[in-house]
Amino acid sequence: MTQVMNIGLLGFGTVGTGVLEIVEQHQDKLAHQIGANVKVKKILVNDLEKERGIHVQPEQLTTNVEDIIHDEDIDVVIEVMGGIEEARRCMKLALENGKHVVTANKDVMALYGSELLKTANDKHCDLFYEASVAGGIPILRTIVEGLASDRITKIMGIVNGTTNYILTKMTKEGRLYEDVLKEAQALGYAEADPTADVGGLDAARKIAILGTLGFSMNLDLDDVSVEGITEVTSQDLAYSKQLGYTMKLVGIANRQDDKVEVSVQPTLVPHEHPLASVDNEFNAVYVNGEAVGETMFYGPGAGKLPTATAVVSDLVEVLKNKRLGVNGNSAVIPQYDKQLKTPDEIRSKYFMRIHAKDLPGTFASLTALFLKNNISLEKILQVPLNEGKLAEIIIVTHEVTKADYDRVRKELNNEDVVIEVKSSYRAEGEMN
Amino acid sequence: MTQVMNIGLLGFGTVGTGVLEIVEQHQDKLAHQIGANVKVKKILVNDLEKERGIHVQPEQLTTNVEDIIHDEDIDVVIEVMGGIEEARRCMKLALENGKHVVTANKDVMALYGSELLKTANDKHCDLFYEASVAGGIPILRTIVEGLASDRITKIMGIVNGTTNYILTKMTKEGRLYEDVLKEAQALGYAEADPTADVGGLDAARKIAILGTLGFSMNLDLDDVSVEGITEVTSQDLAYSKQLGYTMKLVGIANRQDDKVEVSVQPTLVPHEHPLASVDNEFNAVYVNGEAVGETMFYGPGAGKLPTATAVVSDLVEVLKNKRLGVNGNSAVIPQYDKQLKTPDEIRSKYFMRIHAKDLPGTFASLTALFLKNNISLEKILQVPLNEGKLAEIIIVTHEVTKADYDRVRKELNNEDVVIEVKSSYRAEGEMN
Numbered sequence: 001m002t003q004v005m006n007i008g009l010l011g012f013g014t015v016g017t018g019v020l021e022i023v024e025q026h027q028d029k030l031a032h033q034i035g036a037n038v039k040v041k042k043i044l045v046n047d048l049e050k051e052r053g054i055h056v057q058p059e060q061l062t063t064n065v066e067d068i069i070h071d072e073d074i075d076v077v078i079e080v081m082g083g084i085e086e087a088r089r090c091m092k093l094a095l096e097n098g099k100h101v102v103t104a105n106k107d108v109m110a111l112y113g114s115e116l117l118k119t120a121n122d123k124h125c126d127l128f129y130e131a132s133v134a135g136g137i138p139i140l141r142t143i144v145e146g147l148a149s150d151r152i153t154k155i156m157g158i159v160n161g162t163t164n165y166i167l168t169k170m171t172k173e174g175r176l177y178e179d180v181l182k183e184a185q186a187l188g189y190a191e192a193d194p195t196a197d198v199g200g201l202d203a204a205r206k207i208a209i210l211g212t213l214g215f216s217m218n219l220d221l222d223d224v225s226v227e228g229i230t231e232v233t234s235q236d237l238a239y240s241k242q243l244g245y246t247m248k249l250v251g252i253a254n255r256q257d258d259k260v261e262v263s264v265q266p267t268l269v270p271h272e273h274p275l276a277s278v279d280n281e282f283n284a285v286y287v288n289g290e291a292v293g294e295t296m297f298y299g300p301g302a303g304k305l306p307t308a309t310a311v312v313s314d315l316v317e318v319l320k321n322k323r324l325g326v327n328g329n330s331a332v333i334p335q336y337d338k339q340l341k342t343p344d345e346i347r348s349k350y351f352m353r354i355h356a357k358d359l360p361g362t363f364a365s366l367t368a369l370f371l372k373n374n375i376s377l378e379k380i381l382q383v384p385l386n387e388g389k390l391a392e393i394i395i396v397t398h399e400v401t402k403a404d405y406d407r408v409r410k411e412l413n414n415e416d417v418v419i420e421v422k423s424s425y426r427a428e429g430e431m432n
Numbered sequence: 433m434t435q436v437m438n439i440g441l442l443g444f445g446t447v448g449t450g451v452l453e454i455v456e457q458h459q460d461k462l463a464h465q466i467g468a469n470v471k472v473k474k475i476l477v478n479d480l481e482k483e484r485g486i487h488v489q490p491e492q493l494t495t496n497v498e499d500i501i502h503d504e505d506i507d508v509v510i511e512v513m514g515g516i517e518e519a520r521r522c523m524k525l526a527l528e529n530g531k532h533v534v535t536a537n538k539d540v541m542a543l544y545g546s547e548l549l550k551t552a553n554d555k556h557c558d559l560f561y562e563a564s565v566a567g568g569i570p571i572l573r574t575i576v577e578g579l580a581s582d583r584i585t586k587i588m589g590i591v592n593g594t595t596n597y598i599l600t601k602m603t604k605e606g607r608l609y610e611d612v613l614k615e616a617q618a619l620g621y622a623e624a625d626p627t628a629d630v631g632g633l634d635a636a637r638k639i640a641i642l643g644t645l646g647f648s649m650n651l652d653l654d655d656v657s658v659e660g661i662t663e664v665t666s667q668d669l670a671y672s673k674q675l676g677y678t679m680k681l682v683g684i685a686n687r688q689d690d691k692v693e694v695s696v697q698p699t700l701v702p703h704e705h706p707l708a709s710v711d712n713e714f715n716a717v718y719v720n721g722e723a724v725g726e727t728m729f730y731g732p733g734a735g736k737l738p739t740a741t742a743v744v745s746d747l748v749e750v751l752k753n754k755r756l757g758v759n760g761n762s763a764v765i766p767q768y769d770k771q772l773k774t775p776d777e778i779r780s781k782y783f784m785r786i787h788a789k790d791l792p793g794t795f796a797s798l799t800a801l802f803l804k805n806n807i808s809l810e811k812i813l814q815v816p817l818n819e820g821k822l823a824e825i826i827i828v829t830h831e832v833t834k835a836d837y838d839r840v841r842k843e844l845n846n847e848d849v850v851i852e853v854k855s856s857y858r859a860e861g862e863m864n
Contacts, residue, residue: 033758149740150737272711277704293732295731309581309582316577324756325467
C-alpha cells in the first residue's frame with residue numbers, strides 16, 4: 001500500500017485552483033518522483049458556497065485555518081492566499097505546528113522572511129518560496145543548488161513585468177510613460193494603483209530575496225536602495241540607444257569579498273548583454289558564479305500556470321526531503337553576517353544628461369570638475385538645443401565609486417555654466 | 433553513524449579531477465542535501481603513476497573497470513573518460529551490475545542512449561547525463577521537471593560554442609569564416625579537426641538528446657536533419673542583419689500534436705528574440721511549454737567547472753533517489769512512439785538569396801513561380817550587381833511548408849532568368 005502525503009491549501013483563487021489541478025492531473029508522475037501519493041486534504045477559503053468551476057468535496061473546504069494546522073495527517077501547507085499580515089500569521093502558525101510550508105508570497109518573504117525561516121529552522125521544517133520570484137523561472141532552486149558547488153558574485157534581475165512592459169514600449173515605439181501605463185492597465189499588466197511596480201518596490205522585494213539566498217546573508221527590504229521608472233523620459237531612452245544601451249529596471253545584488261550591495265534602479269545595459277533583449281512582460285535573472293561563470297534564466301514572471309507549476313515543484317522537493325529525512329536542511333538560513341558596501345565601495349558606470357549654457361569653455365569647465373572628483377569619461381555626446389543657446393551634454397563615465405559620482409552630481413548644480421542635471425542612471429553589465 | 437555512499441569514477445582527466453575536488457570540498461553541503469556522506473572510492477585510470485596535481489590514495493586508483501563494477505560498496509559510477517565504444521561498454525557493464533550511472537558523454541548518449549536507458553530501466557537504475565548538453569545550464573533537469581506539469585511544444589538551442597563563436601565574430605567584425613576558425617583554433621575554442629562542430633554534428637547530438645527528453649520520444653541522430661555553417665558567407669550575414677535577423681546555428685525540435693521534427697541548421701533569428709543576443713562561445717536553450725510559455729536558459733556550454741558541477745548535481749539526484757527508493761523512475765524512457773513530420777508538415781519561414789539577370793520582367797516571373805508553389809513573400813530586397821547586369825534578390829517567405837519550399841528551390845534552377853540560388857536559410861522564432 002503506497003503512502004499518502006496530505007496537503008493543506010491556504011487560499012483557493014487563481015493560483016490555488018491551478019495547484020489543485022496540477023496535483024490531481026499528475027498523480028502518477030508525482031508518485032514516481034516522490035515514492036508516495038499526494039492528496040490535497042483541506043482548503044482554506046473565505047466562502048464555502050462560492051462556485052469555483054472545479055470539483056471539490058464539501059468536506060475539503062474550511063473557513064478556519066486551525067482545521068488545517070491542527071490536522072495531524074497534513075504534512076505540508078501551501079500558502080497562496082496573498083496579502084501580508086494574515087498570510088504571515090497562518091504561515092507562522094503552520095510552522096510552529098511542525099508543518100512544512102510552500103508559499104508564493106513575495107511580500108511576506110521580503111518583509112518577514114528571516115523571522116519565518118528562523119521558525120522553520122527551529123522546527124526542522126522546510127519553507128520554500130520559488131513562486132515568489134519570477135514564477136516561470138526555477139531561479140531560487142538554481143541558486144541554492146548552484147551554491148552547493150559555487151560562489152555567486154553578482155545577480156542582475158529584470159523581475160517586474162509591468163515596468164519591463166512599459167520601458168519596452170517606450171523604447172521600441174517611442175511612446176510616453178503615461179500613455180503606455182494606461183495601456184498596460186487596460187491589458188491587465190499593471191494594477192489600478194501601479195505604485196509598487198513603477199516605484200520599484202516590487203522589484204526591490206524580489207532582489208532582496210535573491211540576494212539573501214545568493215549570498216547567504218540576511219538582506220532586508222530596507223537594505224535595498226530603490227529608484228523607480230516614473231522619471232524616465234523619451235529623451236533618455238533615445239540617447240541610451242544611440243550610445244549602445246537599452247534601459248531596463250534592474251535589481252542588482254553584487255559582492256566583493258564579504259561586502260554586498262543591493263539596489264533597484266533604471267539601468268543602462270549594453271545592447272549585446274543578454275538582459276537587453278528581455279522584452280515586454282518577461283522576466284530574467286542573470287547570475288555570475290565563480291565556478292560556472294555567466295548564466296541567465298528567462299521566462300514569464302507571473303501567471304496562473306507558471307506560478308502554480310513553481311509551487312508544485314517546491315511541494316515535490318519538500319515531500320522528497322520528508323521521505324529522505326532531510327527537511328529543514330536547505331541552505332536558506334543565512335550563514336554570513338550582513339556587511340553592506342559604503343558608497344565609496346560601490347563601483348559602477350553612470351550615464352548623465354546635463355543642460356548647460358552653450359558658451360566657449362563650458363565643456364572644459366565640466367570635464368575639469370569630473371576630473372577633480374576622480375571621474376573619467378568613456379563616452380561624450382553634445383547636442384545644441386534651443387537654437388544653440390543651450391547645450392545638451394550626455395556623458396557615460398568609466399567605472400567610478402558612487403561616493404565620487406554623487407559628489408560630482410551635487411557640485412554640478414553649483415557650476416555657473418550648468419543649468420540643470422536632467423537625468424542620471426547607472427550603467428551595468430559591460431561584457432568583457 | 434551516518435551512512436556513506438561510495439562512488440566509482442571512470443576517467444580522471446580535467447572533468448574527473450573537477451568532480452573529485454567538488455565532492456571533497458563540499459562534503460557538508462552534500463551530506464545536508466542527501467542525508468549521507470559521499471566518498472569517491474575508486475578511480476579508473478590508464479596510468480597509475482601519472483602525476484595529477486591532486487591528492488589521491490594509491491589504493492583509490494585502478495586500471496581495471498571490473499574492480500569498480502564488481503565492488504559491492506559502490507552505488508554510483510560516474511563516466512567522464514570520453515570516447516565512444518569503451519565508454520559505452522563500461523557504462524553498460526556498470527548498469528548490468530546494478531550501478532547507477534552519471535555521464536558527461538553526449539556522443540555515447542546520442543548514439544546509444546536508448547539502449548543504455550533500456551538497460552538502466554531493466555535494472556531499476558538511474559542513468560543521468562546533464563553534463564552532456566550545455567554543462568553550465570541545468571537544462572535536462574529543467575525539462576524533465578517541467579514535464580511533470582507541462583507539455584513542451586518547441587525547443588531551440590544554441591548548443592555548440594565553437595560555431596557560435598565563429599558566427600558571432602563573422603557577424604560583428606565582418607570577418608571571413610576561415611580567418612575566424614583559425615583564431616578559434618588558436619584560442620582553444622575549436623578543435624584541430626573542427627568537422628564535428630562546424631558540420632553541425634555536435635549540435636545534432638545535443639538536439640537529439642533534448643528532443644528525446646522533451647517529447648519523451650526516442651529520437652536518434654539519424655532523425656536529425658543536419659546542416660553546418662561552412663557555407664555561410666559575409667553577404668548572407670550582412671543581408672540578414674539588414675532584414676532584422678541574426679544568424680545562429682540552431683538545433684530545433686518542435687511538435688504539432690504527436691508529430692515531431694528535429695534539425696540543426698544555420699538559422700535566421702529576429703534581432704529581438706532572446707537567442708539572437710547569445711554571443712561568442714555561450715550556449716542557450718529556449719523552451720516553449722503549453723503551461724509555462726516561453727523560457728530560456730543561458731550559460732557556458734563547456735569547461736571543467738561547469739561540466740563537473742553538472743555531474744555532481746546528477747550525482748546528488750541519484751543519491752537522493754536511492755535513499756527515497758525511487759531510482760529508475762525518472763521520466764527518461766520514451767513514452768511515445770516516434771512519429772516524424774513529413775516535409776509537407778514541417779512549416780517555417782525561409783530566407784533565399786538569388787542571382788538573376790537584371791531584365792524587365794525578371795521579378796514578375798520569379799514571384800509568379802513562388803505564388804504557383806503556395807509561397808507568399810514577407811520581405812524582398814533587390815540590389816543591382818556587376819554594373820547592373822545582374823540583380824541580387826533576397827527574399828524572406830511567410831511560413832510555408834518545407835515541401836513547397838524545396839520544390840520552388842529546385843524549379844528556380846530551371847528558370848531562364850535565374851543564374852544561381854546563392855544561399856538559403858531557415859528563419860525561426862518570430863515573436864508574436
